[in-house]
Amino acid sequence: LSNRNLIINGAMQVAQRGTSTTGVTSTTTYGADRFALQLNSIGTYTLSQSSTAPDGFSNSFKIDCTTADASPAAGDYSILTHKVEAQNLQHLGYGTSSAKAITLSFYLRSNKTGSIGLVIRQIDNSNKMFSKEVTINAADTWERKTVSIPADTSGVINDDNGTGLDISWWLNAGSTFSGGSEMTTWGTETNANKYLGDLDIGALTTDEFYITGVQLEVGEQATPFEHRSF
Numbered sequence: 001l002s003n004r005n006l007i008i009n010g011a012m013q014v015a016q017r018g019t020s021t022t023g024v025t026s027t028t029t030y031g032a033d034r035f036a037l038q039l040n041s042i043g044t045y046t047l048s049q050s051s052t053a054p055d056g057f058s059n060s061f062k063i064d065c066t067t068a069d070a071s072p073a074a075g076d077y078s079i080l081t082h083k084v085e086a087q088n089l090q091h092l093g094y095g096t097s098s099a100k101a102i103t104l105s106f107y108l109r110s111n112k113t114g115s116i117g118l119v120i121r122q123i124d125n126s127n128k129m130f131s132k133e134v135t136i137n138a139a140d141t142w143e144r145k146t147v148s149i150p151a152d153t154s155g156v157i158n159d160d161n162g163t164g165l166d167i168s169w170w171l172n173a174g175s176t177f178s179g180g181s182e183m184t185t186w187g188t189e190t191n192a193n194k195y196l197g198d199l200d201i202g203a204l205t206t207d208e209f210y211i212t213g214v215q216l217e218v219g220e221q222a223t224p225f226e227h228r229s230f
Contacts, residue, residue: 002218005226008082009034010106010214012059014230015049022046022066032061035211043069043202044173054107056225060212061206062170063201068175070203077173078202080211085162085215086124086157092218094122095156104167105146105222109210110136115197117170118147123154125165127189132182134169146167146222150187150208167216170194171201171209188190 012032021029024045031047032121034194039045044067065079104118115135116210122128123206132147157164170177173195180192201207 001223002075002226004217004223005185005228006102006216007034007082007086007214010212011057011225011227012049012061012212020046020048025067030229031063032059032194034063035080035082035185035214037063038077038081041069041075041076041123042072042078043067045202050210052109052210054144055111056227057107057212060107060109060185061212063209065205065207068205068207070201072172072174072202074174074176077168077177078171078192079168079173080171080209082165082167082214084165086162089157090134090159092151092157094152095154097153099153099155100218101151101220102149103146103217103222104149105141105211105213105215105225106211107144108134108136109142110139110199110201111206112139112199113137115201116201117194117196118197119168119170119194121166121168122148122152122157122186122190123166124158126188128152128192129189130166130183131193131196132184135197136199137145139151142210148220150185158213164214168194169211170197171199171205
């Protein structure tokens with residue numbers, strides 16, 4: 001069972017660009033390595049490698065709103081993203097009859113309750129998409145979430161160093177990216193099916209969001225997080 005986690009830095013141990021970045025208002029900004037906030041005009045944030053973490057972990061990626069935007073425009077969004085290199089996904093067999101199901105698990109925490117949208121896209125296959133609503137049930141409490149993602153026998157992931165799977169946690173968005181429904185089978189990219197929730201990180205200056213323990217593995221069941229040294 002070693003080397004089963006396809007996510008690099010899922011425990012947020014490495015933050016080579018710095019442990020805190022303030023005044024984030026737009027574009028793509030990294031916190032912990034490999035994890036970035038993609039932001040289009042929904043508030044201002046501080047991104048940090050936090051020591052607030054669930055049992056068994058030392059770090060998390062924290063998103064802290066410092067200037068709020070309670071009424072985002074239609075095309076605005078706030079997304080936490082992680083890209084998995086295509087060459088690291090060849091054993092999934094996407095695009096063949098032996099394609100394998102995968103499972104994504106992660107720990108979330110916020111100071112308020114509500115739901116967000118999890119979106120996974122196949123960049124090499126016209127951004128073919130899977131989406132799922134993920135709910136935070138209790139405030140200021142770490143919760144482990146598990147999402148099963150079906151195999152795709154018709155999808156193709158190129159054997160190169162481009163993005164094979166783009167994993168995004170949609171934290172807030174305007175009407176262009178909301179109002180739809182889950183896509184629990186792979187299908188055509190649909191903007192309305194991306195932000196499925198109501199957590200609305202960035203609506204208040206008190207808003208906080210944490211994530212750690214991100215693991216993507218082959219199979220339909222989540223296993224305990226694989227800790228690695230670096």
